[in-house]
Amino acid sequence: MPETVSYFLMAWTDPSLLLLTAAGTLAGIYVGALPGLSVTMATSILISFTFAWDINQALALIVGIYCGGVYGGSRTAILLNIPGAPSAVATSFDGYPLAQRGEVGQAIGLSTVMSVIGGLIGVLVLASVAPFLAEMSLQFAPRDYFLIAGLGLLLVGSLSAQSLARGIFAAALGGVIGLIGLDPVTAEPRFTLGFTNLMGGIHYVVVMIGMFGVAEALFQLHQLNAETVRQKVDRIVPSLNLVLKFLPLSIRTSIIGVIVGALPGTGGDIASLFAYDHAKRSVKNPAQPFGKGAYEGLVAPETANNAAVGGAYVPMLTLGMPGDAVTAIIIGALVIHGLNPGPMLMIQTPHIFWFTVGNLVLANLFLLIFGLTGIRIFARIVELPRAILIPTIMVLCVVGTYSLNSSMTEVYWMLGFGLVGYFMKIYGFQMGPVILGVILGPLMDKSYRQAMSSVGNDGTAFLLDLVTNPLSLILTSAVILLLLSNTPLRRVLSRRSR
Amino acid sequence: MSQEKLLKPGERTFNLLLLVLSAGVLYEAYQISGFDLLNAPGAFPLILGMIMIIAMLVILAEQRHRSGTATSGVGNAAKQFIQCCCPREMTVFTAMAIIYLALLHPLGFLPATILFLFLSQLYLRSGKMMASGIITIITTIVIYALFKIIFQVYLP
Structure with a gap:
């Protein structure tokens, strides 16, 4: 127990870690708030610089950026009606009308306090559930990992893309990219097309920087001349009565956020939409109608998307499965630092878990401080023209990629992935499933082959295992239900039931 | 439809x-x-x-x-x-980025970056030479100081 406390307080007592968490949170708020800069983009670029650092320092900075970035998106959603991040889309529904009513200070203040409440509830769930889940996950068979990863890819595919088929395609493409290189078991080349420099595979950070950084920067060129609206910022700290009034709703939507965030592949963007929908259904008589500046419409998504951060860490730390795109990147960082994300992480390196928990709490406290201050300066920064931001992002992408292996070939790969990602984005494919595919592809390949070997390469026995083992049966049913819910069959059945 | x-x-x-x-x-x-x-x-x-x-x-x-x-x-x-899908800004900017990558090794990081940032801002902001020049210098100094001195990473 004393060890756990010392791990928990590590970031609080070490000045360099404290500073990095604070710097990360502050940077995250601004990165998340600037339209065109996403927290995933920032993390993927930044992570390449931290490989030479101590793992705690790298994690401290990333945790700060993650928490700050998820919250930061709400700022521009309220001030300018431009969500700085996908997780702030629902915030803009009522946040901007509040700003139009001249209540921008109150709206930002309330969203900050609620984000912190949501974030802390998420961490509480992480700290209480993850150790049990990690212990339980030791009983998982390779086929279960295969099914969980598949379920995660299906979920992110069905929720984040225009159609399930697009999501599945993007995830499978990511899986193929993740498998490029020599097979880790037999050393046979896979998808190398005879090129020796592909034998080592393509670094997932190269794909991420290309698809999130470059593709997004190129996409932003379409809105180069979008006008920004100037806002007057007034009283910020919300009254205690106002906070208490919305506390029950914030607790409910935090729980929604944690659950949605914990599902592999989903994240704050989906959690916030679910929470907004819940608020709309459960709050019968808001002071203002939803969509016209209801505080409930601001509270629900803001608590949920921050609670989803803690939720997303649950599958990452216990199963080695990313909860969302950012935790996918963090998994990569842990691997590069010689750690093994998954059930053994909690057993072999419990300090990493408790350090992360303590760090998340600290980041939420910094969020409260930075969230309630500097709003006037912030209002000016978000007016930075995209014509300045976009070339700067490109330079950061180049520096980030080059710093991985000092290889210009990887820089060209990064640009190539950026262009592919740009066109995929134009035609309605999401980048999230691709990145999750890159991370989960090799894991699924390994689990699938282990599962198949354990039944002596007998396909029928493998299929039987999927439906005879209780956990596998639950997971298989979830996969089938998810697939069916996205087919015309569901529409037919729901029409009949009506 | x-x-x-x-x-x-x-x-x-x-x-x-x-x-x-x-x-x-x-x-x-x-x-x-x-x-x-x-x-x-x-x-x-x-x-x-x-x-x-x-x-x-x-x-x-x-x-x-x-x-x-x-x-x-x-x-x-x-x-x-x-x-x-390929508006002029996107096409020209992508071409500039490719040229930037090609020039990184022959020219070195600082000259190539200054050139890329300045010309791309000049193009995207339709002129504004002075402002683009000042922002280019500030951005380059910040990036260089942050990554070369603080993060100590290898630059191209």
């Missing part, structure tokens, strides 16, 4: 290209170890290749009743594609 239901210029062609890519993936996956064993190195890649093909066929089937934007002739279609 609503605007949302219309195909974007070049969308069907892009999806067909992805279908060809998927077929290529399946072929490459088959080359790894054929249909030898269910746990062979090529087994999971084969599954991925098949999934890609099926998903793309579903996407193309979903689109079969959706019409594209009204065009007559290849020239107009190309014009629409460029307007929608």
